[in-house]
Amino acid sequence: MFDLRGPCENHATLRKNGSKALFGTVPNWDCAGYLTSRLFRRWQSSDIREYRIKAFMPSHSEKKERDILKLLPSPKQPPKLTARRIGIHTSTAGGVENAAERAYRLGCNTFQIFSSSPRQWKPYDLARSQCDEMSRLRERYGLKPLVVHANYLVNLAGGNPDFHAKSIAAFRGEVERALALCADFLVLHPGSFRGSSREEGLQRVALAIEQAVDGLDPAAGKLRVLIENTAGSEFSLGGNFEQVAELLYLLSDFVLAGACIDTCHTHVAGYDIVSKAGFAETLDELERTVGLKNVYVWHCNDAKAARGSKLDRHQHIGKGSIGLATFRRLLNDARLAHAAFIAETPIDEPLDDLMNVNALKALVAGAKALPSGKRKPRVRTL
Numbered sequence: 001m002f003d004l005r006g007p008c009e010n011h012a013t014l015r016k017n018g019s020k021a022l023f024g025t026v027p028n029w030d031c032a033g034y035l036t037s038r039l040f041r042r043w044q045s046s047d048i049r050e051y052r053i054k055a056f057m058p059s060h061s062e063k064k065e066r067d068i069l070k071l072l073p074s075p076k077q078p079p080k081l082t083a084r085r086i087g088i089h090t091s092t093a094g095g096v097e098n099a100a101e102r103a104y105r106l107g108c109n110t111f112q113i114f115s116s117s118p119r120q121w122k123p124y125d126l127a128r129s130q131c132d133e134m135s136r137l138r139e140r141y142g143l144k145p146l147v148v149h150a151n152y153l154v155n156l157a158g159g160n161p162d163f164h165a166k167s168i169a170a171f172r173g174e175v176e177r178a179l180a181l182c183a184d185f186l187v188l189h190p191g192s193f194r195g196s197s198r199e200e201g202l203q204r205v206a207l208a209i210e211q212a213v214d215g216l217d218p219a220a221g222k223l224r225v226l227i228e229n230t231a232g233s234e235f236s237l238g239g240n241f242e243q244v245a246e247l248l249y250l251l252s253d254f255v256l257a258g259a260c261i262d263t264c265h266t267h268v269a270g271y272d273i274v275s276k277a278g279f280a281e282t283l284d285e286l287e288r289t290v291g292l293k294n295v296y297v298w299h300c301n302d303a304k305a306a307r308g309s310k311l312d313r314h315q316h317i318g319k320g321s322i323g324l325a326t327f328r329r330l331l332n333d334a335r336l337a338h339a340a341f342i343a344e345t346p347i348d349e350p351l352d353d354l355m356n357v358n359a360l361k362a363l364v365a366g367a368k369a370l371p372s373g374k375r376k377p378r379v380r381t382l
């Protein structure tokens with residue numbers, strides 16, 4: 001028996017399973033300190049490394065369960081809702097339709113998903129049965145709108161011909177899947193124009209979307225393509241409202257278009273949404289350029305970085321450099337009542353997703369406030 005003194009569950013399992021289990025794995029570096037040097041030398045020199053059995057020792061950070069389906073039972077009563085459509089980006093693990101159940105358990109009445117892996121080109125086919133189940137659950141739970149966020153790899157503004165063609169094909173897949181899922185909105189980051197000018201980049205995005213939807217009819221499916229404003233890093237398009245507005249104008253001939261405005265991106269791009277006067281001015285500017293009625297989705301994310309930093313790091317609602325007052329103003333502005341408010345906040349700890357949904361809901365006028373001093377409601381949806 002090896003000398004395994006670690007306090008973690010991995011080691012308890014190791015001890016239980018003895019050497020057999022250990023030989024079937026590659027030691028995890030988190031735990032390597034607990035292995036005796038004799039064992040470590042054996043691992044280095046032997047053929048143990050050839051084994052590639054399913055990760056035997058998950059890292060410490062992976063061990064915490066974060067899936068709301070496993071953390072919360074289905075509520076007996078429908079969740080209390082507010083006068084706004086509030087939701088969160090929701091995992092599709094186990095099948096795209098599971099996202100609807102997750103959104104319901106989180107107390108949402110709208111939600112956002114990826115319809116395929118967000119950082120892979122691999123196309124993903126949805127089964128008819130999955131789409132039907134998604135529609136059934138949305139109907140049952142009153143989840144509307146359904147927002148699909150496009151893959152992060154898609155760059156319709158780029159100048160590299162191979163990459164551009166790949167992006168157009170991938171975006172066409174996004175449109176097809178969004179239509180199959182009866183989604184209302186497909187959110188797209190306008191991309192990076194590195195290698196050309198900003199103006200050429202905007203033109204190229206519009207042309208690429210026209211090509212991507214050729215032969216499809218997203219308008220018949222009532223699918224609207226939403227251009228999201230970005231953090232405004234050097235070559236990214238959409239770092240200000242004028243660029244988003246220009247793109248909407250270019251797109252309006254061949255798709256239903258609109259905007260998705262992200263609070264974190266707006267803040268780090270340099271707009272003042274924190275002071276009362278700044279918030280009012282920023283919304284006035286949004287009205288003059290994009291038009292508030294054309295903003296169908298607000299991504300509600302607090303920011304880890306400072307205003308104007310161009311650093312896109314999302315933070316929990318009320319815990320970052322934006323703060324609760326901005327989200328309260330946003331959620332209670334009558335000019336925005338038609339929009340969906342969707343968080344894309346991190347899940348650092350189990351139930352952080354529920355905490356952020358509840359934080360937004362508590363800010364809507366008339367909503368019952370959460371108990372003060374309680375960071376995280378454990379099993380209660382508002």
Ligand SMILES: [Zn+2]
Pocket residue numbers: 228262299344
């Ligand atoms: Zn966003």
Ligand SMILES: [Zn+2]
Pocket residue numbers: 262264265312313314
């Ligand atoms: Zn972001």
